[in-house]
Amino acid sequence: MKQRSVVSWTAMIMAYTRAEHYDQAIDLFLDMEEEGVKIDEFVITSVLHACACKGSSKDGQCIHEYALKNGMISNTSVANALMDMYAKCGNMEEARSVFHSTLNKNIISWNTLIGGYSKNGFPNDALHLFGNIPQRIRPNAITMACLLPAVASLSCLERGREIHAYVIRAGFVRNHQVENALVDMYVKCGALILARVLFDRIYEKNLVTWTVMIAGYGMHGYGADAIALFKQMRRKGIKPDKVSFVAILYACSHSGLIHEGWYFFNMMRNEYQIEPNLEHYACMVDLLSRAGRLKKAYEFINSMPIEPDSTVWGALLCGCRVYRDVNLAEKVAEKIFKLEPDNTGYYVLLANIYTEAEKWEEVKRLRERIGSRRLKKNPGCSWIETRGKVQVFVSGDNSHPQKEEIKKFVEDVMKRMKEEEQYVPNARYALMINADDRVKEEALCGHSEKLAIAFGILNSAYGRPIHVTKNLRICGDCHEFAKFVSKVTGREIVLRDSNRFHKFEEGRCSCRGYW
DNA sequence: TTAGGGTTAG
Numbered sequence: 001m002k003q004r005s006v007v008s009w010t011a012m013i014m015a016y017t018r019a020e021h022y023d024q025a026i027d028l029f030l031d032m033e034e035e036g037v038k039i040d041e042f043v044i045t046s047v048l049h050a051c052a053c054k055g056s057s058k059d060g061q062c063i064h065e066y067a068l069k070n071g072m073i074s075n076t077s078v079a080n081a082l083m084d085m086y087a088k089c090g091n092m093e094e095a096r097s098v099f100h101s102t103l104n105k106n107i108i109s110w111n112t113l114i115g116g117y118s119k120n121g122f123p124n125d126a127l128h129l130f131g132n133i134p135q136r137i138r139p140n141a142i143t144m145a146c147l148l149p150a151v152a153s154l155s156c157l158e159r160g161r162e163i164h165a166y167v168i169r170a171g172f173v174r175n176h177q178v179e180n181a182l183v184d185m186y187v188k189c190g191a192l193i194l195a196r197v198l199f200d201r202i203y204e205k206n207l208v209t210w211t212v213m214i215a216g217y218g219m220h221g222y223g224a225d226a227i228a229l230f231k232q233m234r235r236k237g238i239k240p241d242k243v244s245f246v247a248i249l250y251a252c253s254h255s256g257l258i259h260e261g262w263y264f265f266n267m268m269r270n271e272y273q274i275e276p277n278l279e280h281y282a283c284m285v286d287l288l289s290r291a292g293r294l295k296k297a298y299e300f301i302n303s304m305p306i307e308p309d310s311t312v313w314g315a316l317l318c319g320c321r322v323y324r325d326v327n328l329a330e331k332v333a334e335k336i337f338k339l340e341p342d343n344t345g346y347y348v349l350l351a352n353i354y355t356e357a358e359k360w361e362e363v364k365r366l367r368e369r370i371g372s373r374r375l376k377k378n379p380g381c382s383w384i385e386t387r388g389k390v391q392v393f394v395s396g397d398n399s400h401p402q403k404e405e406i407k408k409f410v411e412d413v414m415k416r417m418k419e420e421e422q423y424v425p426n427a428r429y430a431l432m433i434n435a436d437d438r439v440k441e442e443a444l445c446g447h448s449e450k451l452a453i454a455f456g457i458l459n460s461a462y463g464r465p466i467h468v469t470k471n472l473r474i475c476g477d478c479h480e481f482a483k484f485v486s487k488v489t490g491r492e493i494v495l496r497d498s499n500r501f502h503k504f505e506e507g508r509c510s511c512r513g514y515w
Numbered sequence: 516t517t518a519g520g521g522t523t524a525g
Contacts, residue, residue: 005519006519007518008518008519011518011519012519014519040519041520041521042519042520043519043520044520045520045521046520046521048520048521049520049521075521078521081520083521083522084521084522106521106522107522108521109521109522110522112521112522115523140523142522142523143522143523144524145522146523148524149524175524176523176524177524178523178524179524181524183524183525184525207525208524209525210525212524213525214525246525
């Protein structure tokens with residue numbers, strides 16, 4: 001072009017961004033500045049979008065400064081693009097600060113911050129913000145698509161149903177993204193049947209619709225249903241992508257379907273020419289490890305064409321725990337500690353492996369190592385929704401108004417378990433070394449998931465299922481506890497941990513040992 | 516007069 005206007009530059013920056021060449025998009029902005037082209041708000045938002053997609057706020061901060069200096073920040077679109085950039089880079093503090101200093105907030109401003117909170121692990125803030133949208137600003141379908149993942153991550157079914165009702169009243173039901181987000185919300189709130197009803201009613205199912213449902217079956221341990229749906233999807237001519245393959249591989253590993261897992265892994269590569277990414281590899285390692293084929297899993301990792309990360313090695317470490325392979329666990333853990341020296345979860349996992357093997361010296365050394373890095377264990381936390389209110393329990397928490405009642409319930413159950421099932425308190429799950437068994441048992445009684453289950457039984461009508469959510473994986477002792485409680489109270493207990501759903505019914509768990 | 520922008524589901 002002989003003459004390039006600011007519009008030509010903007011179009012080019014957008015094109016580079018769409019093609020995922022973020023650095024080139026940003027370079028183009030620098031070039032145009034150098035050439036003395038007059039910069040306007042449109043270019044700023046475009047280049048901010050490139051920074052957002054790139055995911056590092058360093059470039060974005062420079063643009064932020066530029067916008068401030070040139071008085072562009074009062075433009076709502078520029079402010080929105082800034083918020084989105086910070087949110088996508090995981091910097092919610094900056095996003096919030098921009099939001100609060102924006103005078104003319106429109107619905108996009110609210111959506112951007114709500115979505116940012118949802119995606120960055122602040123679901124309560126997302127819900128709170130939604131409640132504060134002023135009357136004159138009308139939420140739209142996108143608002144719901146931003147908000148529903150927050151409900152899903154909290155696993156608050158009542159709240160989710162309220163929002164579903166709102167979606168119906170406001171007339172957003174025919175929106176694809178909203179429909180899919182609703183199905184996903186029901187799946188993650190443990191209401192698999194409701195999710196399926198909604199799924200069946202969706203007239204035009206797209207790839208995301210199918211993937212949500214397949215992942216849902218996987219999470220709940222229905223591997224065969226996940227496979228049936230995957231096949232049905234292919235018959236309808238919908239081409240699976242890398243995310244749907246993660247869903248199906250995940251479903252196979254959580255149901256112990258080894259052969260099927262390999263079948264889909266090969267299908268992905270041969271039939272669809274999709275190169276496996278870290279998530280796919282982690283699923284395969286998980287599949288092998290759960291089946292006890294630890295050596296094969298180790299070899300598999302070493303043969304990967306891409307560098308394995310901590311999640312891949314972590315899947316093997318979990319397997320080492322199940323099959324009590326201390327030697328391999330040590331080797332694997334060292335690799336993980338190099339990759340992620342500050343993630344306490346893996347130290348705890350290795351400590352548990354040592355404890356279960358009664359290697360007390362090693363436990364002590366590991367504790368010292370954790371201490372010297374000034375790392376703190378991420379506290380276990382469970383929550384339960386009753387009558388629309390969420391009750392949160394933190395491990396060992398003693399502040400609950402019903403604490404005596406809850407404590408008595410847990411102790412009574414443990415006592416009955418000892419008498420009726422020859423249950424031995426799994427003191428190995430209480431991560432303390434210089435304590436006697438009594439103290440350990442007491443610590444076990446205080447686990448957050450036991451408290452939440454007890455609270456649920458005590459505060460809901462007979463026959464009602466109990467839904468509990470936990471931030472970490474459920475502990476083995478609590479798993480036994482939940483089975484027993486489901487038997488003696490005749491209640492169904494649905495527990496979502498950080499990994500999957502466990503449905504306890506009449507003394508059995510739906511996971512059948514596949515955690 | 517027209518061209519270029521910011522929010523959305525797995």
